[in-house]
Amino acid sequence: MPTYNERESLPSTVRRILDAAPELSVLVVDDNSPDGTGRIADDLAAADPRISVLHRAGKSGLGSAYVAGFRWALARDYDLVFEVDADGSHQPEELPSLLRALTDGADLVIGTRWMPGGRVENWPLHRRVISHSGTLFARVMLGSRLRDITSGFRGYRADALRALDLSAVHSHGYSFQIEMAWLVERSGRPVAERPITFIERESGSSKMSMGIVVEAMTRVFVWGVRHRIGSLGRRSAQRPATGERDAVERAGSPN
Numbered sequence: 001m002p003t004y005n006e007r008e009s010l011p012s013t014v015r016r017i018l019d020a021a022p023e024l025s026v027l028v029v030d031d032n033s034p035d036g037t038g039r040i041a042d043d044l045a046a047a048d049p050r051i052s053v054l055h056r057a058g059k060s061g062l063g064s065a066y067v068a069g070f071r072w073a074l075a076r077d078y079d080l081v082f083e084v085d086a087d088g089s090h091q092p093e094e095l096p097s098l099l100r101a102l103t104d105g106a107d108l109v110i111g112t113r114w115m116p117g118g119r120v121e122n123w124p125l126h127r128r129v130i131s132h133s134g135t136l137f138a139r140v141m142l143g144s145r146l147r148d149i150t151s152g153f154r155g156y157r158a159d160a161l162r163a164l165d166l167s168a169v170h171s172h173g174y175s176f177q178i179e180m181a182w183l184v185e186r187s188g189r190p191v192a193e194r195p196i197t198f199i200e201r202e203s204g205s206s207k208m209s210m211g212i213v214v215e216a217m218t219r220v221f222v223w224g225v226r227h228r229i230g231s232l233g234r235r236s237a238q239r240p241a242t243g244e245r246d247a248v249e250r251a252g253s254p255n
């Protein structure tokens with residue numbers, strides 16, 4: 001759980017996670033929040049061995065906070081790793097549903113807002129439009145089949161994370177979620193989606209910005225173009241040259 005200035009919501013989110021799924025441990029990755037979230041996390045950790053805190057020196061972005069958390073979990077041999085926002089947008093009571101999808105065989109499960117049973121509360125029209133357009137753009141550019149590729153409420157099988165080169169993932173905001181989902185989807189590993197109810201934060205302040213949206217669009221565009229060029233290259237490498245092609249066709253024909 002990455003945190004930056006989440007003092008109001010952190011304690012209840014952590015308590016709700018451990019109530020909903022007592023077999024889980026919680027790692028808070030705090031970027032030296034000026035509001036003292038890190039100290040509150042330390043107090044929670046002191047009272048419950050299932051809670052740990054990773055303190056980083058300063059705000060370094062959501063993507064790198066998640067990568068640091070993944071490394072922490074992989075170094076400790078956890079089997080499953082979840083991402084949950086601290087701001088109350090993700091409902092910890094839905095973790096068991098995500099957990100089941102992983103134990104049923106998915107390598108990545110995405111908590112999806114835009115599927116039957118999924119919902120968003122307290123979101124103005126422009127946020128819905130941004131979210132829908134982001135997923136649509138990623139589907140067109142990357143050929144993804146996912147319905148909510150920017151969702152940050154998700155779970156990975158640790159082996160799927162281990163198979164990725166995390167040091168090559170440099171995205172920050174939404175594009176981090178898109179990049180990670182696409183890497184897993186592209187590798188052919190099973191990806192599941194489960195409906196979630198996303199509730200916009202009631203306290204603290206949003207860190208969403210135009211810069212995050214622009215970063216995501218630019219990265220998805222570049223990945224999409226590279227991917228197409230790469231698959232064109234692979235296709236022409238697989239296709240035999242004209243002379244060879246004739247030979248192959250002759251060899252393949254009945255006479």
Ligand SMILES: Nc1nc2c(ncn2[C@@H]2O[C@H](COP(=O)(O)OP(=O)(O)OP(=O)(O)O)[C@@H](O)[C@H]2O)c(=O)[nH]1
Nearest residue numbers: 002003004029031060061062065085086206207208
């Ligand atoms: N450690 C760390 N956590 C962050 C950073 N930026 C955001 N977070 C946390 O990541 C979670 C998700 O943040 P976002 O959804 O990007 O930001 P938000 O403020 O929730 O924005 P909304 O989309 O409006 O809800 C929250 O728990 C934030 O506190 C960061 O740079 N470092």
Ligand SMILES: [Mg+2]
Nearest residue numbers: 085087089201
């Ligand atoms: Mg949020």
